[in-house]
Amino acid sequence: MSKFSTRLVYLNYTIILGLLVFQWGNTAGASLPRVSGGIPKLVAPVVGGLVPAVEQLVFQDLKLSLVYPIIQNFKNLITSDPLGITKSWVGSDICKYKGFFCDNPPYNKSAIVLASIDFNGFQLSAPSLDGFxxxxxxxxxxxxNSNFFTGTISSNIANLPFLYELDISNNLFSxxxxxxxxxxxxLSFLDIRFNMFTGSVPPQLFTKDLDALFINDNNFMQRLPDNLGSSHILLLTLANNKFFGPIPRDIAKALSSxxxxxxxxxxxxxxxPYELGLLKEAVVFDAGNNQLSGPIPYSLGCLESVEVLNFAGNMFSGMVPEVVCALGNLANLSLSDNYFIQVGPICRSLIRKGVLDVRRNCIPGLPFQRSIxxxxxxxxxxxxxxxxxxYFYIPCWLPNFSSPPLATLLAPSPI
Structure with missing residues (x-):
């Protein structure tokens, strides 16, 4: 593999790189660069009676030489580096900088480029990622993840054709x-949780072909979009925001993912919506601490893969469905701080095992209930x-439970 060589000349505290901008400071008597063999040679003037030092940097690939000044400019913007991460960001071997990783790009398997960056836990502080x-x-x-980067996210990131994982979580973006x-x-993985983003989330986000979407712990405020289930998403995390309105029935469109x-x-x-029971791949469903009400749909008894169901801290009422308590993989069913009035024998068995929590409800004969x-x-x-x-419809076959056909049940009625 051919190596790309460029000379760096430090003149008057200004870095001169290859064919990029030349700033000479006091240039009296300076000669212009001469090109020989395709490599620029800089003939430096004598400034203050001293000959500036010349350092030769040899890069594995031209592409790496082009990102070198971008990295160095970003390094100069960093205001805090308690772990000394940037001490390794020197010299031409960018692939050995801490947090930087090189690989062959898809368009040229013989080239070497900066392919990925992992700053997770570095605790770096900088006013922006723009220009980097x-x-x-x-x-x-x-x-x-877990730095102290601030500012907003540049619109220019849309011009990054290969970026498929973006994680800027646990920072101070706004x-x-x-x-x-x-x-x-x-893009297939987006994680912007634990920041200070505000406003609303465009509905178009839920039509993207994402595998994982983490936007929790921000200050988003809006009604849940009706097209919430339009993406073939695996992980959907909207917690700790200010989303309002009902959970849309459209969520069932994501039943296979x-x-x-x-x-x-x-x-x-x-x-x-009873359509939640169609999410046959669901392992965790957590809607705790909202203002949801009504009964728990019997359809949740069809969630054969589910391990965690959390509906604590809402206003649910009625009977805790036995068909839900009978789920074979259920490890945690949290229904505390609601208004349920009855549990059957299967559910009582889960209470004894510590799987089902029904504290602070209205169930006669159980301890730690609400007052009359x-x-x-x-x-x-x-x-x-x-x-x-x-809510009493079971959209799957279960050996010990049955329900009338859905068509006979679809009639509006009060609780």
């Missing part, structure tokens, strides 16, 4: 959702669910 991330044309993975992400056709759903700690309201007055006050204000009878 968006200027790395061959980057495929960018992970920067502003609106970076809409340039919508134009990133290669969705394995983990986190809606906890939002302002969701309304009743659970508190329960009476809640039930004095009727709450209504559309197609109430559909």
């Amino acid at each position: 991330l968006d200027q790395l044309p061959d980057i495929a993975l960018f992970h920067a 502003g609106s959702f970076p809409t340039a992400i919508l134009g990133m056709n290669s 969705l394995t983990e759903v986190l809606f906890l700690n939002n302002d969701l309201s309304g009743c659970l 007055m508190e329960c009476a006050s809640f039930f004095s204000r009727p709450r209504h669910c559309p197609y109430y009878a559909s």
